[in-house]
Amino acid sequence: MLIYLLHLAALVAAADACAYGAFDATATFVGCPADIKPQVLYCIVDSRCKLLKTYNASALSLSASLDPATPARYQLTVSYPIQRVADEPGVKIDFQLRFENASIQQIDDLSAVNNLKTLYIYNNNKAALDIAHTKLPTSLHELTLCGTQLQALPDAARLTGLTYLNVFNNNITRLEHLDLRNVTTFSAGLNQISTFVNVSLGGGLAYFDLTNNRITEFVVDPATYDALRQTKTLSLDAIDVSSTCKSPNKVLPLNNHANVCVTPDSMLASATENSTALGGAAVAGIVVGAVVLLGLSLALLVQWRRRLASSSKESALDKTERTDSEHIVFNLDSLALLRLDHQSLEATKFVAEGAYGQVWLGTYEGTPVALKRLLPGAASQSAIASFVDEILLASKLESRYIVQLIGASWRIPAELQMVLEWMDGGDLRSVLEATDNTSFPWLEKVQLMLSVAEGLVYLHSMFVIHRDLKSRNVLVDTAKGAKLTDFGVSKEMTTETMTVGVGTYRWMAPEVLQENHYTTSADVYSFGILLSELCTHHIPYTDMHTERGNPLVDTAIINRVIQGTLQPTFGESSPAWVVGLANDCIALNADDRPNAIQVAHRIRQKTRE
Template sequence: MAATTMGLLVLCVLVLFAGPIAADVVDLVISTNSGRVTRSLSANESIERLEGTIAFMSVPPTLVLVTYSGSSFSGQLVFVSCTYTDNHRHALSTASTGSLVVLTYNETYALVRENNPTDVIVEYTQLMSPLTWFDRISVGQGVRILADMLPWMLTSMDIPSGADVDAYRHENFEGPAISWSKTSTSAFLKSFRTRWQNETMPEPKPLDHVTLYSGGYASNATLSMTAGQAVPTTSFLWQTFQFGFFGVEVPQGLVLLSYLQPSFDGPYTIFRRGFHSYPPQLIPSRLNSFLVLHETDPLPAQTPTNVPEVVCQMELDTISIPLGSSYPYIKPEFCSTLKIPPGLTVILFDRPWFLGGYSLWTQVDGEKLPWVWISRMRSLRVVKHEEAPPSMPYSVHDDDYVKSFVWKFASMMFKIGEAVPGVGEYEKRSKTPIAFTIPPGIVLVLCSDFNFEGSCMSYNRSVADDEELLATYKSYKVLRSNESSQDNLTSTDFVGCYPPANPYLSWTPIFLQANDTIDELIYPWDQNILRFTVPRGLVVVAFSGSHFQGECFAWMTDANDIGEWNRKIRSLMVLPASNWSGCELVRREDNMIHRRKPTAMAIAASSMPTITTPIPPSAPTPAAGFKPREIQPEARPTPSTSLSFESSNSTKDERSQFDKQVIISSSTHSDGNATSSWTTSAPPELTLSIPSSSRTETKQDASFSTTQAPSMSLQPASNGFDYLPLAIACCCGLALVAIFVTRCRLLRQSKALKTPHDFSSISWRDLDLWRLDIPPLPLTHRLATGATGLIYLSKLNGQSVAIKTLADPTSTNIQAFVDEIMYATQLQNPFIVSLIGVAWTTATDLQCVMEYMNLGDLRSYLSSVKSIAWESKVACALSVAEGLFYLHVQQCIHRDVKSRNILLDSVKGAKLGDFGVSKEVIYGDTMTAAVGTLRWMAPEMMLFQPYSSAVDIFSFGVVLSEMSTHEMPYADLVDSSGQSLSEEAIAGCVIHDKLRPSFGKCPPWFKTLGLKCMSEVPQDRPTAVQLIFELKSQLQQLRRRGLSESRSDTHRVEMRNT
């Protein structure tokens, strides 16, 4: 569509400068009170007073229709120019048109110039619109970013005598200039500037990258590659470069090599210095990999002629695939026919990375493959016949498949019994309406997100393309009706390996089942695995080298941030946790793993649940008469999404916006050395340029739906409702809470009764690295007391510090204290209370020296100060959210977020206190005290259920209620006797009645945010990133308005400048 539109516009321009044609007229259809009137106007003909409105018009490319809002050619001007076809007519709202005139282009230029004859006139048009806009540019001026003019696009220029226009194919006047001294136009322009012909412009800085253009308009995206960068598969570029590349610019010193085959296999086309418009080698069906080299680099060797080859018929070409070739990521319909010589076997896999089901093909003499495999092939290998895996039964009968159709043409085939957790956009090949043919007794399940998450819909009969089924599906299952239980519909046993999310690229995550292996990742996945989701009972093992060599690391639970490993993973395997014996055993078996053949495994999914449920988009509404059953996904924690590619292991990435330059990769290998060889699997930085006006600022969804606080009544009802089951449930819940509280008490008592151990058994680890070269500090004032810990105020080098010591320095307590301190050494963030160092002379006087916060904890501050400005409250909440974000990306769950663990300072603002496993000891709180942690605890923790970082978000919501009311959570609730509710009663109501603390009088958005944080289902709670975005937005609004709810408050705390 884009190519057709651009071609028609270019045709308009070509005709425009071919000179006037005598027969050219503007045809008008004018609606009047008495009916419609047809008029034809030639150049310089006009209508001084228009009676009626223009219903339709057709303007030839050599003329311009100028309409005026008033009669007698007065008022506002609107220009209408070239139509897209000879006889196409455009509807135009002209109710305010009072007069009009037909002009030639030269006359139009003169009209726009008025009394400025030296100005350059620039014509802009809109796609699929007859409207034209003429702009006047004084000599010496220009447009740095043409995309900023959208929806207007440059069509032509009229340049007066003595002036020149320097046009550029890059924004900000970068790269070589295309100089014009007369009326001209060109595609692929990104910026331009005007100058006098006798004026000398500075030489532009030479380009160091090849630029590929997705189209000729300034709004089209470009891909920039420097020498040494290589793209082994184009599948991940499909989202933005669906139609390939319409142009390529190669600067001096570089060459671009484009391959018909993936993985830089087979012959290639060389693009040397210059600009190449509409090269046929760069259309999608003829481009499967490409790379950039220095002009002086040796060219890659071609395939030896003595290597046996398989002949593959592609859409437009025939290619030869030599023995030993492995294509881990190919597009559907990559091959339609195969010609296989004796002794070779082609293995076609129905999933990328040589996973899933497969079929073996031998001694085929140019025969057409079954459509099942033409549409389902996702990876391919050519091996010797004796090295092929055992045959795997694979039906090609239509009744064993659900078939999809796009505009009545067969598109994809889904095998009955299979579960596919990841479907890339490149696989669907079309965004048009899809129809499905579903055999009787079969249920098709489509899910809006990967790994059977998001919004899932089930279909049990054939669906027409006008019924608008879930066309945006990213995973699917095909089940028999007797297998389609609720558990089977959305359960999964796949480990998910997720790259960063990006609106411009089609990154399909990698999904592995038990015993699946990938011996070598290719770009871009080899350096962009951001997080893992790991079902219970599995372990995912990553290696820094291909074929399971190098460093090794394993994850048995979800990991939302894998640190430095996101840039160094080169091979992967998934094993049952029961079979995992550590990396050393894997290394001893690496030769066996390297030689491993594909395993013929069942494709049907089991009922093992996994974790990661992003907030689903709303599903399309089916047509009338068809009501698919909506599946409620299992409760799973929500991962952070929309991550920047710029530096995936840094804490700022999760919040950074996609800007004009989106970094896709980095050049650093696990050994820290940069690479420049085209053969590397980890090429250097590859840059995707999205024009500024068309760029998408990807932000976390901060528009949370309102959740009403549950109403609570402790009075007996007068209805005839049977409360016995409810009473039994509440009693069971209270009993569970009582057990929980008793267990905590016994645990603390058992700790207190333990006898001291021999201090020689203590592991001091690297504590000496943090030792201060001073004796233990004097303890001047006690700040807090706990069961085993004491906090004192002291001085270090004249500065106030907080000192933690042990009240009962047993060997067990000392070891726990050492572990806690060592953990704290890893936490360095402006929103976390800092560790300064450690002092001791003996094990019993060990001191932890921490940053001192002079306003104390938030709980005490709220109790003592009755009025605080909302700007300060929001700033405080933002700081806490920043601290939680830091902890969560460190794979840490605070587990005890509450107002007493939030410390305030008159200069430094608010910080989160995190002291490892003993944080409740530091502040002297117990699980059963009147101010205990049960009031802040998430329901899943109370029920001893598995939990994630979402428990911190729940606690944060409780803290927000404290900020609003200045009171303890649930302090306003009493029982029937007027007494305050016990901790156990509150916990029971939170679990069974969905009780939440009140917010009092506060801004509506603040209450909405707090209640959203305390959602019953963990994955419905916002992430720390979403909290930061919402709070920062609200804080900016408060500061812009200069409003707060307590302008005269003398106790306002100036929080950290965020």
């Protein structure tokens, strides 16, 4: 018993002596064991400072930047369920730091590092990120904190250099007093934001997403209003600021369903004052602390440089770059039989841009084609690999109800593009927005329904689940009718792929929203939701409101769909048999839904009546 108690006491003492005792796994360079520190860039240690994992120079890989204007940089990817980021890696070049499979609860002071350009944390394994101790470096250009349960942004004064900010899917409630004039891409969708006030944006803004929030107060100055009006991609839900916009401010429209409150004068000065309003003592403390930390960091950096021979570092980087290039070549070799001469292709007109890619109208040997590309600057290893998978899957599909793949083209891997048949009518969502039941009669809609159903019959016969069926992914043509497209998240049916929930929430089946095992019936559910779009010409659930009259946000919709207490509207004038078919398709129990063959048969029977 005495021995056990002594052993327990020793363990407790060891834990107390460890600077990282509060967490099971901490990422640190300072805490790396002294004997290996000259050879490593980063360490993972446990609560007793026991080494769990190391990352050396060979872990650096060349990766494209998220900002199209920024060149590729070396990236360190930390794939481990760490809980704390105590300090930055011992990397001496400009780099990107990416955390995968993490459960980060705390990020400490990283302000001393001046070569960290990108910090990326996505889907934080449901762990809540506390930024109370966080100080980001002012050198940071790109920040992604998605799915971290974040409630507020880090210190606003340290975000002024950002060109890319993505805080999608968090618990943020307010965005205010921010100078983001350098940002070109901004995403804060699927939060709980009610207030967007005094956020300065610049003329370089190209992408802005604030969907799926609860905005009641949206106040910007004229310069920011102009930036929002001119941005290429503006994604906003309905916003009504009539009750919060006070004189001399004016209510002005941003788009057809969002009005914002615009001040008569610039708010930039007040943003700067709010972000830097610290007392003299606080400023002095910060300066002293920064000097001390910078001194420590420089000392560590000098020590690392002396001990780590530059020749071995260059050799490791050369080896990594060769491996990286070989991997891309290997991936693109699988497209060799699909490769088209890129000199025979010409992009003529920009058509659309989504979260991951662009579509252009072009010509191939004089014939109109659609060119699908990755977003500029987003051609990372994983993005290219996923794009290759999409092209290979499309190459296996041949049906009059599926948009046909013509081939693939590239000069270098980052410029890979998918060449598809051109559909001159655009996507069904755009058609529905531009028409009503008179100009788009049910006789035509039924033919479209049959084409979509036949497309599903074909896909399911090939053991493929579309997984993202919605009006945006149905293309129409004046001569060829309707066809299914966008197989970026489609997968062949395997045990692994059938437990990964992807797609767009409002069209997702309950079992997909719960991330459970699902089958082709998930596509049938999405087809039922698509029928509601044909009936109303509106996005599903846009007419649903809370008891207080506010539009339902996606989180509320998701919960009610899972519980089976919410269904989309179909409209009183819609054919009864269409509504009946739709209700069968969106049955809560997947086993109660018809399969695609049965759906197509029921529609075909109606076309013969």
